[in-house]
Amino acid sequence: MYTYRKAYRPFVSPNDPCPPMWVKTYETPPQLYLGFQPYGMPQFPPMEALRWGTLWPALFAPYSNPYKQKRMGGYRWNGQMNGSRYTNS
Numbered sequence: 001m002y003t004y005r006k007a008y009r010p011f012v013s014p015n016d017p018c019p020p021m022w023v024k025t026y027e028t029p030p031q032l033y034l035g036f037q038p039y040g041m042p043q044f045p046p047m048e049a050l051r052w053g054t055l056w057p058a059l060f061a062p063y064s065n066p067y068k069q070k071r072m073g074g075y076r077w078n079g080q081m082n083g084s085r086y087t088n089s
Contacts (some may be wrong), residue, residue, distance in 0.1 A: 001034050002006045004061055030059050 004027050012020040041056055049055045 004028055004030065005066065027061070027063065030061045034058065035041075
């Protein structure tokens with residue numbers, strides 16, 4: 001199973017004057033997991049497509065700020081380098 005949000009641990013320098021970010025996250029777009037566009041794929045009506053930012057519902061991916069979630073519980077690194085890299089606390 002794929003996830004749209006991925007996480008990794010960046011290098012943290014001991015000489016960096018800023019507080020370290022132990023876990024950084026990024027999002028991958030849904031079209032990476034679609035493979036090909038099937039014939040007759042459902043579409044939004046034109047005005048709704050403008051509101052959602054895509055013509056096809058399968059390609060819509062809402063963005064949620066991981067740093068805002070961190071203040072309210074958010075994502076925490078679970079120390080694994082394979083499989084699920086973050087857990088929702």
